[in-house]
Amino acid sequence: xxxxxxxxxxxxxxxxxxxxxxxxxxxxxxxxxxxxxxxxxxxxxxxxxxxxxxxxxxxxxxxxxxxxxxxxxxxxxxxxxxxxxxxxxxxxxxxxxxxxxxxxxxxxxxxxxxxxxxxxxxxxxxxxxxxxxxxxxxxxxxxxxxxxxxxxxxxxxxxxxxxxxxxxxxxxxxxxxxxxxxxxxxxxxxxxxxxxxxxxxxxxxxxxxxxxxxxxxxxxxxxxxxxxxxxxxxxxxxxxxxxxxxxxxxxxxxxxxxxxxxxxxxxxxxxxxxxxxx
Amino acid sequence: xxxxxxxxxxxxxxxxxxxxxxxxxxxxxxxxxxxxxxxxxxxxxxxxxxxxxxxxxxxxxxxxxxxxxxxxxxxxxxxxxxxxxxxxxxxxxxxxxxxxxxxxxxxxxxxxxxxxxxxxxxxxxxxxxxxxxxxxxxxxxxxxxxxxxxxxxxxxxxxxxxxxxxxxxxxxxxxxxxxxxxxxxxxxxxxxxxxxxxxxxxxxxxxxxxxxxxxxxxxxxxxxxxxxxxxxxxxxxxxxxxxxxxxxxxxxxxxxxxxxxxxxxxxxxxxxxxxxxxxxxxxxxxxxxxxxxxxxxxxxxxxxxxxxxxxxxxxxxxxxxxxxxxxxxxxxxxxxxxxxxxxxxxxxxxxxxxxxxxxxxxxxxxxxxxxxxxxxxxxxxxxxxxxxxxxxxxxxxxxxxxxxxxxxxxxxxxxxxxxxxxxxxxxxxxxxxxxxxxxxxxxxxxxxxx
Numbered sequence: 001x002x003x004x005x006x007x008x009x010x011x012x013x014x015x016x017x018x019x020x021x022x023x024x025x026x027x028x029x030x031x032x033x034x035x036x037x038x039x040x041x042x043x044x045x046x047x048x049x050x051x052x053x054x055x056x057x058x059x060x061x062x063x064x065x066x067x068x069x070x071x072x073x074x075x076x077x078x079x080x081x082x083x084x085x086x087x088x089x090x091x092x093x094x095x096x097x098x099x100x101x102x103x104x105x106x107x108x109x110x111x112x113x114x115x116x117x118x119x120x121x122x123x124x125x126x127x128x129x130x131x132x133x134x135x136x137x138x139x140x141x142x143x144x145x146x147x148x149x150x151x152x153x154x155x156x157x158x159x160x161x162x163x164x165x166x167x168x169x170x171x172x173x174x175x176x177x178x179x180x181x182x183x184x185x186x187x188x189x190x191x192x193x194x195x196x197x198x199x200x201x202x203x204x205x206x207x208x209x210x211x212x213x214x215x216x217x218x219x220x221x222x223x224x225x226x227x228x229x230x231x232x233x234x235x236x237x238x239x240x241x242x243x244x245x246x247x248x249x250x251x252x253x254x255x256x257x258x259x260x261x262x263x264x265x266x267x268x269x270x271x272x273x274x275x276x277x278x
Numbered sequence: 279x280x281x282x283x284x285x286x287x288x289x290x291x292x293x294x295x296x297x298x299x300x301x302x303x304x305x306x307x308x309x310x311x312x313x314x315x316x317x318x319x320x321x322x323x324x325x326x327x328x329x330x331x332x333x334x335x336x337x338x339x340x341x342x343x344x345x346x347x348x349x350x351x352x353x354x355x356x357x358x359x360x361x362x363x364x365x366x367x368x369x370x371x372x373x374x375x376x377x378x379x380x381x382x383x384x385x386x387x388x389x390x391x392x393x394x395x396x397x398x399x400x401x402x403x404x405x406x407x408x409x410x411x412x413x414x415x416x417x418x419x420x421x422x423x424x425x426x427x428x429x430x431x432x433x434x435x436x437x438x439x440x441x442x443x444x445x446x447x448x449x450x451x452x453x454x455x456x457x458x459x460x461x462x463x464x465x466x467x468x469x470x471x472x473x474x475x476x477x478x479x480x481x482x483x484x485x486x487x488x489x490x491x492x493x494x495x496x497x498x499x500x501x502x503x504x505x506x507x508x509x510x511x512x513x514x515x516x517x518x519x520x521x522x523x524x525x526x527x528x529x530x531x532x533x534x535x536x537x538x539x540x541x542x543x544x545x546x547x548x549x550x551x552x553x554x555x556x557x558x559x560x561x562x563x564x565x566x567x568x569x570x571x572x573x574x575x576x577x578x579x580x581x582x583x584x585x586x587x588x589x590x591x592x593x594x595x596x597x598x599x600x601x602x603x604x605x606x607x608x609x610x611x612x613x614x615x616x617x618x619x620x621x622x623x624x625x626x627x628x629x630x631x632x633x634x635x636x637x638x639x640x641x642x643x644x645x646x647x648x649x650x651x652x653x654x655x656x657x658x659x660x661x662x663x664x665x666x667x668x669x670x671x672x673x674x675x676x677x678x679x680x681x682x683x684x685x686x687x688x689x690x691x692x693x694x695x696x697x698x699x700x701x702x703x704x705x706x707x708x709x710x711x712x713x714x715x716x717x718x719x720x721x722x723x724x725x726x727x728x
Contacts, residue, residue, distance in 0.1 A: 132350065135347050
């Protein structure tokens with residue numbers, strides 16, 4: 001069982017919702033990324049999504065675009081991101097790390113080499129934003145051979161047929177994009193999300209994480225009522241942006257923010273669990 | 279080079295009762311008859327690949343060999359499928375084709391003339407040069423062929439809002455134009471750098487009622503405008519139609535833009551046959567994203583005796599690294615929804631391009647060109663800023679035609695090519711746009727501020 005599957009199994013056994021923070025590797029400096037990952041784990045992160053910077057992040061909103069530009073200005077490459085994961089793994093053997101990024105840096109590295117080096121560095125899976133299953137056969141096979149999970153996005157526009165198609169190749173968990181738009185966009189319609197998460201779960205057996213539009217403890221709590229995982233990206237990255245000049249303050253600040261979210265999510269989990277017990 | 283007279287008895291004449299629609303693109307009624315009675319596509323023959331006799335690419339997933347495809351976020355997969363189905367339905371609908379043909383004739387001004395640049399040809403002292411005058415279209419470039427078609431498609435799909443990306447501004451103007459005519463809201467994304475160097479076109483778009491949004495991310499040029507338009511589309515998918523201006527992007531865009539632009543080549547093929555009694559010896563067109571080039575090339579792909587040349591922007595020179603020539607000096611990768619040749623660094627980051635012409639200043643290229651290059655059916659070369667400028671002035675002074683700087687790259691290449699050919703051979707050049715929009719750029723090189 002993969003590290004991601006194990007983690008979701010533990011969460012399910014203890015009836016808890018996962019908290020999955022996203023940061024862009026190397027933002028604002030390469031040196032801060034590993035300490036930040038460690039601080040997020042201490043604050044209650046269950047899985048870490050690590051963004052691999054790409055020059056043309058067409059699915060990302062302005063907050064994550066700027067994070068990407070900060071990281072690229074520091075020369076952060078896919079190889080450098082894998083090295084960060086390797087360093088993180090020296091002290092943390094259990095928290096899953098999922099890379100999130102675009103295909104081209106992987107194309108240039110070479111599929112086989114990427115799969116092999118990512119596994120060797122301690123990466124657990126990847127969400128390649130612009131690689132739908134239809135185009136991904138070769139890379140999917142190589143990643144699976146290395147024991148890596150393939151995490152996919154599902155959108156409000158995904159039809160039942162597409163959800164099933166993605167369910168056939170996805171592993172670990174799926175990431176439901178809760179609003180039509182780019183990362184950091186819009187407000188959340190919890191009822192609509194609940195309905196769609198239910199529809200997804202009726203079609204595929206994987207845990208469903210929900211992201212896009214989760215800004216604070218309140219929205220995190222709402223999503224925790226309906227999802228297996230709460231995914232938070234832009235809300236973290238915008239705080240990193242305001243601290244870009246003082247990176248040493250980032251791990252504590254983000255740790256505190258995640259602790260608030262963790263508390264809000266746990267409160268929901270408790271009430272759901274106790275209601276279920278009654 | 280082999281020369282084929284019209285109605286060569288050695289070739290069975292293919293004359294289908296209805297012109298092929300989906301794969302062959304749309305016909306244009308003024309030249310339809312001529313085109314369908316022209317010699318059929320030659321089978322086998324010389325060249326690097328075995329069979330161009332039955333060209334049907336892309337496949338159903340939008341692949342041209344290993345290129346093309348649909349490399350997009352999940353949020354766009356369903357809208358692209360809707361677009362594919364809507365386009366297929368339009369292709370099968372004679373009313374759609376009739377409406378398109380009428381628009382191309384009455385609004386765009388098609389067919390565009392074929393002009394024998396006799397004086398320029400004589401000065402060059404080689405082959406005869408014929409210009410396909412896309413510069414005489416409404417709005418001054420080939421771009422409008424595509425926007426007219428996509429706008430009709432948008433209307434059929436019930437969309438009320440048009441978005442577009444633009445580099446030089448020609449596609450933005452062409453989109454704003456058709457949006458004004460159909461009463462659709464129009465938002466054009468344009469890199470901040472391009473907004474500054476194409477002021478006149480920005481003003482034209484605003485006059486036409488479009489909102490021009492300067493894009494401040496990345497290199498602030500065409501590629502970033504494309505990213506921003508994609509983001510808008512993802513967000514406003516319900517009411518918005520994205521008019522992509524070139525033969526790049528995810529399937530079905532490279533196919534449908536090609537089909538709409540193929541009117542250029544269909545007309546030119548018939549016009550050359552009528553004028554000279556045979557097919558041209560060579561085609562030349564500039565390639566940024568590559569829509570004017572594919573529009574000219576596509577109806578000739580099966581004519582193996584016709585040599586095909588695409589001309590990229592060599593900027594300051596390929597060796598300087600300051601250029602926009604992915605086919606000449608790049609390598610395959612994935613950007614903007616398709617696999618194609620790209621300008622990228624060793625880590626797969628897209629690098630900034632340079633060309634004097636904003637319309638060629640793009641780090642990728644349409645996937646069909648990538649495939650035509652690898653297959654050997656077309657050859658790609660690059661022309662520097664300086665060479666393009668020289669051709670710009672040369673054509674202006676000898677023929678009284680001021681070409682766009684983009685088209686000037688094709689002219690500069692034709693100049694070189696003509697000198698290697700005999701005076702009884704013919705080169706067909708796509709004069710894709712007029713140079714009015716480039717007055718500021720050219721004047722500033724002469725030290726003038728307009």
